[in-house]
Amino acid sequence: MKNLCNIALLAVAGMAFATVAPAQAKSAAASKSAAAPAKSAAAPAKSAKAAKPPAVTKSPAGAESMDARKNKILENLKLKFPQLSTMNPTMGELKHSPWAGIDEGSFSFPGQQGQPQVQKFLVNQDDTALFMLMMPEPIDVSMGESERTAKKAQMDAERAAADAKKAKEDAEKARTLLPELTESIKGLPVRGPANAPVTIIEFSDFQCPYCSQGFKTMEEVLKKYPNDVKFVFKHYPLPMHPWAKPASVAAVCAGQQSGDAFWKLHDGYFSHQGEVNTENVMAKSKEWLTGSKLDMAKWSVCAEKADSAEHKAAEKTVEDSIAFGSAHGVSGTPGFFVNGAFINGARPIGDFDAAIASAKKPADAPMAPADKKN
Numbered sequence: 001m002k003n004l005c006n007i008a009l010l011a012v013a014g015m016a017f018a019t020v021a022p023a024q025a026k027s028a029a030a031s032k033s034a035a036a037p038a039k040s041a042a043a044p045a046k047s048a049k050a051a052k053p054p055a056v057t058k059s060p061a062g063a064e065s066m067d068a069r070k071n072k073i074l075e076n077l078k079l080k081f082p083q084l085s086t087m088n089p090t091m092g093e094l095k096h097s098p099w100a101g102i103d104e105g106s107f108s109f110p111g112q113q114g115q116p117q118v119q120k121f122l123v124n125q126d127d128t129a130l131f132m133l134m135m136p137e138p139i140d141v142s143m144g145e146s147e148r149t150a151k152k153a154q155m156d157a158e159r160a161a162a163d164a165k166k167a168k169e170d171a172e173k174a175r176t177l178l179p180e181l182t183e184s185i186k187g188l189p190v191r192g193p194a195n196a197p198v199t200i201i202e203f204s205d206f207q208c209p210y211c212s213q214g215f216k217t218m219e220e221v222l223k224k225y226p227n228d229v230k231f232v233f234k235h236y237p238l239p240m241h242p243w244a245k246p247a248s249v250a251a252v253c254a255g256q257q258s259g260d261a262f263w264k265l266h267d268g269y270f271s272h273q274g275e276v277n278t279e280n281v282m283a284k285s286k287e288w289l290t291g292s293k294l295d296m297a298k299w300s301v302c303a304e305k306a307d308s309a310e311h312k313a314a315e316k317t318v319e320d321s322i323a324f325g326s327a328h329g330v331s332g333t334p335g336f337f338v339n340g341a342f343i344n345g346a347r348p349i350g351d352f353d354a355a356i357a358s359a360k361k362p363a364d365a366p367m368a369p370a371d372k373k374n
Contacts, residue, residue: 076141174340189259192230206269207241214334253302
C-alpha cells in the first residue's frame, strides 16, 4: 500500500521534482565550473546552445535499442512496485536533460475517469539510479530479464515466508483466544448445528449500514455451509447510531425468553434498516415479535422500562459485549471471529471461505458448541 500511495502521489507532484534533483546536479556542475580556468569569449555561445530544448536520447552504437531500454526501465519499476503492473502503464520518450549523464523521462497510467496520470523521473544513463519525487532513495532499473526473474523469485519466496509466519502467529492467537470466546457465547442464540466444527461470532450494530452487508454475507455463509458453521451474534452498538443500543437491549430481552424471537428482531432490524428510527424502534420491534409467543408484558418491562432492574441488566449485557469485543481487537463494526481468527469489516464471502477452510484443518481445535440452539 505504501508503494501504491507513492505512485499516486508522484502522479500528482511529479513536476516538482524537476526543480529539486536537477537543481542539485546543476549546483554541483556550477561548483566544478567555478574551479575551472576561464574560457574564451566563445563560451557564451556554447552556453546558449546548451539551452536548446533537450533532444531525444539515442543509444550509442552497440548499446541496447531505445525501445529495449524503455521496456527494461518499465519492467524494473513494475518489479519495484507490483501494483503498477495492474495499472497498464506506458513509457514516454527518454530525452537528454540539461545535466550531463542524466536523462529525463516519464511513464503514465489511467487515472480517475480514464484521465492519464503522468509520472516524471530522472535516470542516469547506465540506469543504475532512477529518481522520483517522494522516493527517499534512487531505484536501480538496470536489471535485465534474467536478473529480474531471479529477483522476483527471491521476493516471492520472502513474501511467502512472511505470510506463512503471520498465518502461524494468527493461528496460535486464535487458539489462545478460543476458551474466552467459547465462554462468552454460552447461553446465546445460535444459528446452524450446535456441534458444527466452525463457529462464527459477529460483533455488530443493528443500525450500521456495513453491518447490513455483513448480515447478507452471513446468510450466504450459513446457506453454503449448513453442516459446518454455526453463527452467534454479539452486540456492539456504536455511539453515533442512536437507535442501535435500544434495539440491542430489545433483542437481548427477547433472547432471554426465546432464541427464535431474538432472530426475528435480528432479521427485522437488518432487513428493514432504512425504516427504523429512534421514535419507532420499539413499535417496529413489537411488530416483528408478533406471533413469537413471548410474554410481551415481560418483554416490555425489560425493553422499555428504563428504570426497571430487567432493563438495566439487559443494558449491562450489551455494555459487557462491547467491552469484551474492544478488549479483543474490535474497534468498529462488523467484526467477526472464525474459530478465533479475526476478520475485520464487511468482507466478501471468499474471505470467509478461506477462514472456514483453515478452521476445519485438524490442527485447529473446533470451538465448543453454544448452550442454546434456535
